[in-house]
Amino acid sequence: DTEVTQTPKHLVMGMTNKKSLKCEQHMGHRAMYWYKQKAKKPPELMFVYSYEKLSINESVPSRFSPECPNSSLLNLHLHALQPEDSALYLCASSLYGDRASFSYEQYFGPGTRLTVT
Amino acid sequence: GENVEQHPSTLSVQEGDSAVIKCTYSDSASNYFPWYKQELGKRPQLIIDIRSNVGEKKDQRIAVTLNKTAKHFSLHITETQPEDSAVYFCAATGIDGLTFGKGTHLIIQP
Numbered sequence: 378d379t380e381v382t383q384t385p386k387h388l389v390m391g392m393t394n395k396k397s398l399k400c401e402q403h404m405g406h407r408a409m410y411w412y413k414q415k416a417k418k419p420p421e422l423m424f425v426y427s428y429e430k431l432s433i434n435e436s437v438p439s440r441f442s443p444e445c446p447n448s449s450l451l452n453l454h455l456h457a458l459q460p461e462d463s464a465l466y467l468c469a470s471s472l473y474g475d476r477a478s479f480s481y482e483q484y485f486g487p488g489t490r491l492t493v494t
Numbered sequence: 495g496e497n498v499e500q501h502p503s504t505l506s507v508q509e510g511d512s513a514v515i516k517c518t519y520s521d522s523a524s525n526y527f528p529w530y531k532q533e534l535g536k537r538p539q540l541i542i543d544i545r546s547n548v549g550e551k552k553d554q555r556i557a558v559t560l561n562k563t564a565k566h567f568s569l570h571i572t573e574t575q576p577e578d579s580a581v582y583f584c585a586a587t588g589i590d591g592l593t594f595g596k597g598t599h600l601i602i603q604p
Contacts, residue, residue: 409590417581419594419596419597419599420538420594422591422592422593425591482528482540484540485538487537488537
């Protein structure tokens with residue numbers, strides 16, 4: 378199995394809602410990532426989990442809260458989002474999770490298209 | 495942190511011709527340089543990558559070259575086909591993860 382899966386595919390939420398995005402991989406990868414991608418822009422790194430511990434948090438607002446329940450699962454909890462948070466949220470994974478070992482292939486999930494109204 | 499510049503932002507070529515996309519990076523500690531292809535509405539797909547101990551890598555119609563001294567790397571696509579139309583992103587990674595270039599929209603003209 379060489380796939381990263383994400384649910385849901387689409388999500389529409391109001392600014393007062395609480396929702397969660399889910400990501401799963403069964404490739405035995407030890408690093409998992411959340412990226413945000415706006416239209417016609419490159420993916421922007423939000424969080425990195427390395428061996429189930431948060432290792433990088435790129436100054437993301439606290440209304441985004443990541444969670445890594447185990448080595449195969451990654452969640453992103455959303456609360457009190459703003460319309461400008463509407464974007465494609467991509468999950469990715471790579472084999473090694475050591476911070477000095479990001480030089481390994483990252484495989485992306487299909488993404489969740491989030492719209493905040 | 496790392497800064498990756500990518501050119502051109504749009505590239506239009508005739509079907510069958512070659513396409514070249516160029517990137518530069520700033521962090522000399524970067525040691526891995528992947529290229530991703532993203533079709534409209536789909537996920538980025540890794541198409542080729544190169545590590546800093548190699549100067550060139552080829553996979554069928556695509557090749558990547560790396561010049562560590564000049565800190566630049568390039569993607570070459572030969573005999574372009576309609577299905578090559580997409581946005582291509584270069585990236586570089588050091589100890590802080592992947593930094594992407596702004597992307598190149600490749601258009602293959604019939």
